Amino acid sequence: MSSAGSEREAAYFYYPRPVAVVGVVDPARSSVNFAPATWMTPLATDPPLLGVCLSPATYTHHLILASGEFTLSFLEHRHAGLVARIGRLSGRDVDKVAALSLEVRRAETVEGGFLAEAYVAVECSLVSRHQTGDQTLMVGEVQRVHAEEDVFDRGGVLRVDRICPLLYLGGGRFVGTDHSLLVQPDPGSTP
Amino acid sequence: MSSAGSEREAAYFYYPRPVAVVGVVDPARSSVNFAPATWMTPLATDPPLLGVCLSPATYTHHLILASGEFTLSFLEHRHAGLVARIGRLSGRDVDKVAALSLEVRRAETVEGGFLAEAYVAVECSLVSRHQTGDQTLMVGEVQRVHAEEDVFDRGGVLRVDRICPLLYLGGGRFVGTDHSLLVQPDPGSTP
Numbered sequence: 001m002s003s004a005g006s007e008r009e010a011a012y013f014y015y016p017r018p019v020a021v022v023g024v025v026d027p028a029r030s031s032v033n034f035a036p037a038t039w040m041t042p043l044a045t046d047p048p049l050l051g052v053c054l055s056p057a058t059y060t061h062h063l064i065l066a067s068g069e070f071t072l073s074f075l076e077h078r079h080a081g082l083v084a085r086i087g088r089l090s091g092r093d094v095d096k097v098a099a100l101s102l103e104v105r106r107a108e109t110v111e112g113g114f115l116a117e118a119y120v121a122v123e124c125s126l127v128s129r130h131q132t133g134d135q136t137l138m139v140g141e142v143q144r145v146h147a148e149e150d151v152f153d154r155g156g157v158l159r160v161d162r163i164c165p166l167l168y169l170g171g172g173r174f175v176g177t178d179h180s181l182l183v184q185p186d187p188g189s190t191p
Numbered sequence: 192m193s194s195a196g197s198e199r200e201a202a203y204f205y206y207p208r209p210v211a212v213v214g215v216v217d218p219a220r221s222s223v224n225f226a227p228a229t230w231m232t233p234l235a236t237d238p239p240l241l242g243v244c245l246s247p248a249t250y251t252h253h254l255i256l257a258s259g260e261f262t263l264s265f266l267e268h269r270h271a272g273l274v275a276r277i278g279r280l281s282g283r284d285v286d287k288v289a290a291l292s293l294e295v296r297r298a299e300t301v302e303g304g305f306l307a308e309a310y311v312a313v314e315c316s317l318v319s320r321h322q323t324g325d326q327t328l329m330v331g332e333v334q335r336v337h338a339e340e341d342v343f344d345r346g347g348v349l350r351v352d353r354i355c356p357l358l359y360l361g362g363g364r365f366v367g368t369d370h371s372l373l374v375q376p377d378p379g380s381t382p
Contacts, residue, residue, distance in 0.1 A: 011336055011343040013265060013311045014233050014241065016209065016356060016368060041232035042205050043244055044324025050205065051242070051323070053234055074204060077372055084376035120204045130321050132242070132330060133235025139323060145202055152202040157362040165207060167358075167368065171348040172377060177207060177358065178369035181268055185275035186363060 012170030019083055019166045019174070022052060023071040023104075024063035025112035026091065032104055032112045033091035035060040036083050038168045039135070040072070048142040050124065053135045059091040064138055068126045069110035073118035077164040077176035082117065084172070109143040119163050120147045203361030210274055210357045210365070213243060214262040214295075215254035216303035217282065223295055223303045224282035226251040227274050229359045230326070231263070239333040241315065244326045250282040255329055259317045260301035264309035268355040268367035273308065275363070300334040310354050311338045 017038040026033045037060075039053035052072070054061045064070050075083060082100070089096050097104055103116035107123045114121035124140025131137075151163055158165065160179040167175050208229040217224045228251075230244035243263070245252045255261050266274060273291070280287050288295060294307035298314045305312035315331025322328075342354055349356065351370040358366050 011311060011338055011347045012349065013313060013336060013338070013343075014209065014231070015349055016351075016358070017232075018205065018207065039233045040205070041208075041242065041244060042230045043328060044326045046325050049324045051232065051328070053232060077374075080374050081376040088377060120202060122204060128323075130328075132319075133240045134237050135235045137234060137242070137321075137328075145204060147202055147204070152204075153362075155362045156202045157360055157364055158203065158206055160207075160360065160366050164369075164372070167207070169348055169351065169373070171344075171346045171375075173348055173373060173375045175351050175368045175370065175374075176372035177366045178355075179366065181355070181367035182360070182364060183268075183271050183366075184362075184364045185272040186279060 015170045016167035016175055018074060019168050020052065020072040020074060021083065021086060021115055022060050023073060023112050023114050024060055024069070025067050025110070026063055026095070029095045031095045031097050033059060033063055034086050034096055034102065034115065035091065036087045043139060049127065049139055050142060051137045051139050053132070053137050055135055061136060063091070064126060067111060069112065069124060070126070070138070070140060071107055071110065071112055071114040071121055071123050073115040073121045075115065075117055075166050076119055077166045077174065079117055080166055080174040083166060107144070114146065119151050120145065122146070206361045207358035207366055209265060210359050211243065211263040211265060212274065212277060212306055213251050214264060214303050214305050215251055215260070216258050216301070217254055217286070220286045222286045222288050224250060224254055225277050225287055225293065225306065226282065227278045234330060240318065240330055241333060242328045242330050244323070244328050246326055252327060254282070255317060258302060260303065260315060261317070261329070261331060262298055262301060262303055262305040262312055262314050264306040264312045266306065266308055266357050267310055268357045268365065270308055271357055271365040274357060298335070305337065310342050311336065313337070
């Protein structure tokens with residue numbers, strides 16, 4: 001272990017992380033705004049909560065506070081280019097659905113929708129938020145999970161032999177999983 | 192998009208995620224307790240904050256509240272077995288460092304230490320915590336980043352051609368990255 005890179009922010013040490021494309025209804029445009037996020041984590045199982053970290057400067061932050069709800073769309077590695085294009089635009093300037101010809105599936109429990117390309121998407125209602133430094137952690141309760149067939153096994157585990165999830169590495173780079181590296185060292189252990 | 196799996200918790204949709212082994216000083220044993228966590232996210236860059244979600248029932252939760260600090264060790268895919276062994280034991284019952292012959296590096300800004308096998312490890316001081324459902328989000332400020340040489344490129348991005356990070360899939364299963372899938376669709380875009 002070297003002392004090189006021992007400054008506080010020398011590295012994007014917390015990547016790779018799955019990309020979740022946040023979708024929020026944009027009533028002024030009668031559309032849905034989409035923006036990629038990777039600072040996301042499950043927060044609880046009962047009730048099922050997750051947190052998405054967003055800058056207060058973003059249009060997505062503004063829309064979530066206005067609607068109190070959002071969706072998350074998880075895409076495969078082959079959609080890296082689409083995610084980059086969605087991330088490059090700001091919803092303040094353009095309707096991304098129109099500009100990028102995005103195909104949107106209507107959500108069931110929220111006003112917005114999710115990306116048709118998603119292998120899994122969830123609908124969330126905003127239940128709380130916390131300021132953390134220069135960001136806001138939006139806490140959502142999962143109301144619906146939409147999954148393509150055969151994406152998860154019967155135990156709910158992603159079938160990486162079928163799906164190569166898109167993972168963000170930092171610096172505009174993405175990577176995917178190698179399903180030949182699937183291991184289960186001990187059936188009973190769960191970190 | 193099928194309606195199959197549309198229940199609220201039908202799938203571990205938020206995996207794969209990097210495994211962070213949380214290390215906290217255990218003064219009663221003059222040791223460091225280690226436990227794998229995957230419900231973790233960056234929360235801010237200024238100051239550099241991250242959040243780790245833990246059950247109040249865990250020994251790690253107890254130790255972090257007592258010491259006000261923790262480390263995170265990130266391991267390569269080849270250490271999946273070690274992580275599973277660490278996760279299988281409880282620090283309430285045993286000193287895992289002794290039981291598993293763990294090699295520990297002494298931290299610089301906190302009392303505890305991190306795993307010698309880590310390709311990157313960070314030291315954090317606890318700055319706040321939030322109850323989220325049945326869990327606690329421990330918010331740490333990053334005080335030090337220790338990285339092996341040549342693990343990150345000059346932009347701070349993980350070199351997946353050299354390091355295969357350990358990713359948790361749920362259900363006791365792990366996977367790794369495929370570096371041949373590294374892509375950069377647009378140099379300027381960052382989700």
